Amino acid sequence: MTMEEAAIRYGIPKKIFLEFKAWGLLNREGKDRVPERYDDSDLQLISLMITLHQIGFSSEEVRRYMKLMLEGEDTAMERMKMLNHRRKQALEEIHFREKQLENLDYLRHQIRSIERI
16 A cells, blocks of 8 residues: 555554655565555554654664664564663653652642631
């Protein structure tokens, strides 16, 4: 299917297709036609790119992860390190937000206490 067809059917932003193409991740076999065609394997890779963006990877991190993945199973440990690092960052952000909520609730409690006096 074409980029436009896939974008409509799966809600994939055009930016993702452009990154995918720019990074040379497109399986070139039989795809030199215009408009460019995307098959299921391409869409799986694009789906992974979207997931990586959604979990907070920068475009450069997505590119690096995708290149490693395409190199094969020997890169699994490096990819796991990247995922573990992002997980740690997400947990730190969660803890930071929890502290913000605690402080916010404390201030709300103070105002409620004043209003009762």
